[in-house]
Amino acid sequence: MSASMVPPWADPFLPRQPVMDDMAAQIELDHHRGKPALLYLHGLEGLGVSCTVTQFWNRYQHLINGPLVWLSGRHPDGNTVPLGELLSRALLKFAVPEADQGTTEFEKADSFQAVASSHKKFLLVVDDIDNIAQILPFIPVDAPDAIIMATSALRSSTLEQRGFAPFTPDLLSAEAAEELFRAGLGDTALSLDDATIDQLTTFCGGIPLLIKVLAAQICGRPPKARILLSQLRKSGVRLLKLDDEQRMQRFLDTAYDNLTDAEKIAYRRLGSLPAAHFGVDAVAAILGIEADAAYELLERLTELSLLTCTDPARDRFAFHPVLRDDARARALATDDPTVLRQAVEDWVTWFLREALPRAAVISQRWWVSPVSDLMVALHPDGVPLFTRPAALAWFDAEDANLVAAVRAAHRAELHGLAWPLCVALWKYLHLHGRYEAWIDTHVLGLASAEAASCDLGIMQLSSQLGSAYLELTEYADARECFTRALQLARTTDHLLGEQSALEWLGKIAAAQGQFATALAAYQQSWDVVVASGSLISPAEQARAFAILLLQRARAEYASGNLARAVTDAQQAIDYFVDEPTETDNTAKARLILGRAQSDLGSTDEAIATFTAALRGFEAEDVRKQQAHTRRLLGDAYRAAGRPTEAIDQYRSALDYYRSVGNALADAVARAITELSGTPPTE
Structure with a gap:
């Protein structure tokens, strides 16, 4: 994602002062009128339209005086970026991490409006006409010092009808x-x-x-x-x-x-792939050469201005859009389709080889045997080990390419590669709340698993897709996915798949307030583990029981069975607390325990439990859960007659809620006012 949010380099040799002066005058006029400035720049690809915007950003800081939010409206493969993903990217530039954003498009839109309103001054640039039209309704009216810019290859009457003033850089003298x-x-x-x-x-x-x-x-x-x-x-x-x-x-x-044969091949092969950017090792795999030779080719194409080095520290390279289109057209005209399909296969296979061992580090979830076997087959000399931070950093760098690789593999009918790549990508998308990409890739991956007639793949991807639908409260779709996963788990005698599907069906019922149904599903899941004997390892059994205790405690708390919620939450904690990778689940179980203790009147115990939960969420750097825990801790301090400590916790929660545009900010502000007699300042 990050690569598509980086503005282009501002070429100091492009004399754009006249048009930038005109843009500045328009902005000053609009701001004098008390409204956000709406501008768009249009011109032939290669004329330097985007560079002009970057130059403007660098030279007119006194007019902007806020963050630059640069959004690309299309993926490298030409697909339009969905509105929800576009809003997520904008929130990231406003320093709202994905984990702290809402799940639905509506929640993200509300958060974007609140955050943009709090900043008031910023420059938002979108390079796609359709997407600027989508995002424009969410620009807050109380941010009259904002500047909204669109870029386009052609002049657009649609934008002008929406109030955008047109500007275009001249051809160079x-x-x-x-x-x-x-x-x-x-x-x-x-x-x-x-x-x-x-x-x-x-x-x-x-x-x-x-x-x-x-x-x-x-x-x-x-x-x-x-x-x-x-x-x-x-x-x-x-x-x-x-x-x-x-x-x-x-x-x-x-x-x-005038290119050499090797340079021509590299230019065409790389252009044929829907990659946001390239690393040296990936290019070596695509071209079937050593890394040093790949680096030399990339350097040479960069020297010829046919590629751009986007990140010298990590040796990342990318095409200018015009040159990517040219390279792709030459590949289609010159190369046999089987050659281009092989390039896609080599590219996707490289990603699978690199992604699977890293995904195993960041995901505690089981994988079906075809995926585990594939990881071993791709690493005949031994599966490499990575730290969790290193694994996440790699996914951060490659996430746009991984999503594009799933699409490309499915389109090329490389079905045996497309669906396992979804398995590798799932946890990263889950951790970052990338719901649009999550659903998009998994719908394609599921179709590939079906085309490959792989029941285990269908089962795993149905489960992973269902979890996205549950997060988005699309309960009917979620239930359909997990019901299918359950049927296939029973057909294939996959006990962990059966246990998991029953657990998730229970979570769907709990989310809809059907707590008796949820508890029954959790019990069925528990019974599968008990009956499994040695078919599920002792370690997997222990973790499954702990997760089910956590889910059961949540359902029992929500249905008012507080004593049982306390017992189950404490048993879950007893397991999780001894596992170094379960800090997050330990904190979640403590959150339920603390709420039950608080409702039972055990206020001092609740304060201690919430405090321990807060330390866990701080260790995981989960800001949203930290704020929720501080709000509950404030409630507990208030009930204990300790207003000063309650206000301190409420203020910390309020700072977070305001920073991300969370609707809970109003309730927390009222609590502070009631305790202190003074409304909290903005």
């Missing part, structure tokens, strides 16, 4: 084009005569991208200038006779023709 060209040439410019530089620059037609690509091919190789000049003349490129799109295509033909 001859002088500016030459300055940019000479900057790209570096010292090589000293070896070329002025006439050659002038003629080469003229062929670029004032389009910055073409100027950079041409200069990169000549830099360090002065003789190449005359060769390229001759080729451009022969190609028939004429500034006045060709429109912009034709000029760019003819120009890129010349640039491509």
